[in-house]
Amino acid sequence: MAYGSDFRxxxxxxxxxxxxxxxxxxxxxKNPLLLRVFDESEEDSDMWADGGLTFHTTxxxxxxxxxxxxxxxxxxFDPHDPAKKKIKAKxxxxxxxxxxxxxxNTGDAQKTKVGHVVDLAEKNIIGAIVMPKVSEYFKHDxxxxxxxxxxxxKARWFQEIIIAATLxxxxxxxxxxxxxxxxxxxxELLIDLVYKLAIKNxxxxxxxxxxxxxxxxxxxxxxNEIICEMRTRASLKEYLxxxxxxxxxxxxxxxxxxxxxxxxxxxxxxxxxxHDAKAxxxxxxxxxxxxxxxxxxxRGNVTDVQLITDKKSFxxxxxxxxxxxxxxxxxxxxxxxxxxVNDEKLGLLTLDDIDFKNDEKxxxxxxxxxxxxxxxxxxxxxxxxxxxxxxxxxxxxxxxxEGKFLLKID
Amino acid sequence: xxxxxxIKLDKDSMIEILHKNFGFKKVEDPFGNSAIQMSAxxxxxxxxxxxxxxxxxEYGVTLKEQLKVFYHRSSLxxxxxxxxxxxxxxxxxxxxxxxxxxxxxxxxKKNFRPMFSKSIKKIIIFHEYDPTSKESRSEIERKVYEQxxxxxxxxxxxxxxxxxTDNKQKESFLEYVACEFFNRKGYLTETQVPxxxxxxxxxxxxxxxxxxxxxxxxxxxxxxxGCCLPEISAAKSFISNKKYKSIEPxxxxxxxxxxxxxxxxxxxxxQLDKYADAKISKQLFSITVNPTKKTTSKGNPTKNKxxxxxxxxxxxxxxxxxxxxxxxxxxxxxxxxxxxxxxLLNYIKLYAxxxxxxxxxxxxxxxxxxxxxxxxxxxxxxxxxxxxxxLIKFVGGEM
Numbered sequence: 001m002a003y004g005s006d007f008r009x010x011x012x013x014x015x016x017x018x019x020x021x022x023x024x025x026x027x028x029x030k031n032p033l034l035l036r037v038f039d040e041s042e043e044d045s046d047m048w049a050d051g052g053l054t055f056h057t058t059x060x061x062x063x064x065x066x067x068x069x070x071x072x073x074x075x076x077f078d079p080h081d082p083a084k085k086k087i088k089a090k091x092x093x094x095x096x097x098x099x100x101x102x103x104x105n106t107g108d109a110q111k112t113k114v115g116h117v118v119d120l121a122e123k124n125i126i127g128a129i130v131m132p133k134v135s136e137y138f139k140h141d142x143x144x145x146x147x148x149x150x151x152x153x154k155a156r157w158f159q160e161i162i163i164a165a166t167l168x169x170x171x172x173x174x175x176x177x178x179x180x181x182x183x184x185x186x187x188e189l190l191i192d193l194v195y196k197l198a199i200k201n202x203x204x205x206x207x208x209x210x211x212x213x214x215x216x217x218x219x220x221x222x223x224n225e226i227i228c229e230m231r232t233r234a235s236l237k238e239y240l241x242x243x244x245x246x247x248x249x250x251x252x253x254x255x256x257x258x259x260x261x262x263x264x265x266x267x268x269x270x271x272x273x274x275h276d277a278k279a280x281x282x283x284x285x286x287x288x289x290x291x292x293x294x295x296x297x298x299r300g301n302v303t304d305v306q307l308i309t310d311k312k313s314f315x316x317x318x319x320x321x322x323x324x325x326x327x328x329x330x331x332x333x334x335x336x337x338x339x340x341v342n343d344e345k346l347g348l349l350t351l352d353d354i355d356f357k358n359d360e361k362x363x364x365x366x367x368x369x370x371x372x373x374x375x376x377x378x379x380x381x382x383x384x385x386x387x388x389x390x391x392x393x394x395x396x397x398x399x400x401x402e403g404k405f406l407l408k409i410d
Numbered sequence: 411x412x413x414x415x416x417i418k419l420d421k422d423s424m425i426e427i428l429h430k431n432f433g434f435k436k437v438e439d440p441f442g443n444s445a446i447q448m449s450a451x452x453x454x455x456x457x458x459x460x461x462x463x464x465x466x467x468e469y470g471v472t473l474k475e476q477l478k479v480f481y482h483r484s485s486l487x488x489x490x491x492x493x494x495x496x497x498x499x500x501x502x503x504x505x506x507x508x509x510x511x512x513x514x515x516x517x518x519k520k521n522f523r524p525m526f527s528k529s530i531k532k533i534i535i536f537h538e539y540d541p542t543s544k545e546s547r548s549e550i551e552r553k554v555y556e557q558x559x560x561x562x563x564x565x566x567x568x569x570x571x572x573x574x575t576d577n578k579q580k581e582s583f584l585e586y587v588a589c590e591f592f593n594r595k596g597y598l599t600e601t602q603v604p605x606x607x608x609x610x611x612x613x614x615x616x617x618x619x620x621x622x623x624x625x626x627x628x629x630x631x632x633x634x635x636g637c638c639l640p641e642i643s644a645a646k647s648f649i650s651n652k653k654y655k656s657i658e659p660x661x662x663x664x665x666x667x668x669x670x671x672x673x674x675x676x677x678x679x680x681q682l683d684k685y686a687d688a689k690i691s692k693q694l695f696s697i698t699v700n701p702t703k704k705t706t707s708k709g710n711p712t713k714n715k716x717x718x719x720x721x722x723x724x725x726x727x728x729x730x731x732x733x734x735x736x737x738x739x740x741x742x743x744x745x746x747x748x749x750x751x752x753x754l755l756n757y758i759k760l761y762a763x764x765x766x767x768x769x770x771x772x773x774x775x776x777x778x779x780x781x782x783x784x785x786x787x788x789x790x791x792x793x794x795x796x797x798x799x800x801l802i803k804f805v806g807g808e809m
Contacts, residue, residue, distance in 0.1 A: 133502060
């Protein structure tokens with residue numbers, strides 16, 4: 001059994017609950033918040049109504065399984081649960097955490113966390129990703145320019161996640177729904193948040209209205225402190241400026257797209273990724289499935305684009321065609337896939353959904369050739385092919401931004 | 411030939427294993443059920459490896475995975491040291507990361523004194539849990555805590571082992587048994603072993619370091635025999651004047667790797683193959699409840715195709731059986747083993763420093779505010795340059 005990042009997160013949540021409970025006990029109060037946390041992620045995957053840490057997405061699919069949740073012993077049902085099953089456990093704060101940045105899981109590996117908490121704000125719950133705002137990881141200096149034994153790099157919160165989270169929070173905070181990102185190294189801030197939530201959720205007498213209001217304001221102040229810390233990391237304006245750049249493109253996000261009728265539409269946005277069907281479990285040998293599975297990251301990426309742009313957002317996977325799409329669609333375990341294709345605000349497009357116009361023979365053919373080379377092999381592209389693929393994806397983005405290519409959507 | 415019965419790892423067999431193999435006393439828990447009694451020091455090790463929390467509060471405190479120092483071992487990662495916050499904590503001041511009070515016993519003791527109290531024996535409660543009841547760990551801990559109080563007992567003197575009625579989440583118990591077994595044979599041990607980046611994490615390792623290093627550690631009261639490596643950081647709390655007795659003194663460094671499986675030894679083969687590839691382990695073995703079946707269902711001897719690895723298991727009387735198989739020296743990489751010995755000695759040095767308050771560590775390792783070099787980086791650089799005997803003597807003098 002391997003432990004690690006998950007275990008540390010779960011233990012941190014237990015420590016916070018213990019400290020809050022003790023603090024309240026010292027003040028003669030009982031902590032009304034209960035903590036649900038398991039040792040292993042297996043049990044997290046049960047639905048909240050069945051004692052686990054998984055919820056329904058707004059489209060009725062499943063969120064990722066979170067690490068821990070604070071709740072009150074009060075009646076509740078998930079508004080997005082098709083069965084509306086009632087239970088005596090009302091979630092208040094749901095946490096998904098990671099220390100993966102300490103081992104070099106930088107970049108969009110952080111996006112795996114998005115699908116765990118993003119849907120909670122709409123249920124009037126606080127969903128929080130807890131990970132170090134700045135952490136260090138020790139990497140190989142292949143050029144050996146730095147002395148051994150250590151070479152240290154800094155990893156930071158991924159900006160797209162932060163922008164998406166603040167926008168989501170702005171939309172739902174008036175009803176008590178938040179999507180927060182909290183520094184895992186700031187234990188005191190986490191304790192303060194849980195403590196103030198516990199105080200706010202005490203039973204108040206009718207003559208304690210003022211006290212209740214003061215405690216609500218105090219909680220708002222702590223949440224604002226968290227949001228301010230988030231805003232120091234990313235700016236929407238800067239992000240949009242960077243995304244609009246095409247010479248060379250800075251990322252795979254496309255903010256406006258031409259549709260079937262040949263006109264640019266402001267209704268859609270997209271994100272291009274170079275993964276193929278292996279990302280959703282279509283492998284030759286099932287033992288290799290976990291090595292290639294990247295559905296979490298892709299879901300996180302397209303969700304972020306949707307939250308940032310507030311447009312229907314497509315994940316464009318040009319290494320896949322309709323045949324791959326159908327194969328995944330009829331395969332078994334595809335939680336992340338379902339969460340993308342069933343959500344009316346999201347969608348997934350393959351090479352066959354792009355009208356390359358005059359570049360049909362060039363760019364489309366290059367993508368097709370690339371697909372053929374790897375589709376039946378449990379292999380990642382070699383270094384040379386990776387460079388080629390990056391170039392193809394950049395050409396695709398440029399073509400879409402310039403309106404040379406259309407998407408076969410209405 | 412006596413036929414080996416298949417043992418099921420349940421509450422009763424766990425108690426029997428601890429009692430028979432290590433002499434831990436069988437007692438009753440506050441609810442009249444069988445339990446195990448241990449000294450505070452033994453309970454520290456049990457929590458460290460098995461993960462059972464001390465019920466110091468409604469929400470228990472476990473030591474498992476709390477005292478980590480490295481993610482990976484430098485010997486298998488081009489001599490880079492991959493630091494992990496745990497024993498030493500971390501805090502952020504804007505963009506700079508600073509060392510902080512971590513989970514070393516010098517700080518744990520401040521908050522959880524009863525955990526270290528030698529005068530009160532600790533009792534391990536074995537709580538059966540039916541996973542279909544869907545209670546989370548924190549919910550169970552809180553309930554048991556309250557039930558102990560209802561019995562007018564002190565929860566802080568208890569640890570809680572949750573035993574699932576199915577066969578899941580029991581590997582850590584097997585890892586603990588392996589640790590205790592090898593510690594009593596004079597080995598230094600650890601679980602969730604730092605290894606090669608992205609090549610998995612072995613469940614268990616038992617090390618022999620050269621006798622001269624064991625003697626230095628014992629002379630300065632950092633060990634009094636075999637122990638788990640993180641326990642060295644709690645030496646100040648636990649090591650008494652007991653005289654160190656060497657068991658099978660080693661002239662050479664050795665590392666042995668075990669992989670715990672609740673199923674059959676065969677299930678460990680894939681991972682053991684991967685660890686064997688590193689070419690630094692003298693022995694590799696599975697840690698399971700039952701051994702590989704010796705006979706087929708028709709009573710014929712099975713062909714043992716997997717004899718390249720040893721087996722650690724229990725016989726039908728719950729006694730530990732360890733059948734080691736030593737890897738041929740031609741299949742080992744001498745240079746890597748030499749590097750691994752160096753890594754392990756540096757690793758031990760950091761655990762030894764864990765006995766000292768953070769400010770003392772920072773001043774003795776010349777750690778200063780430096781926006782270009784984090785404090786953990788400075789710590790590792792300094793410690794790797796500090797002579798083993800001089801550092802251990804320094805720590806011993808400061809304890």
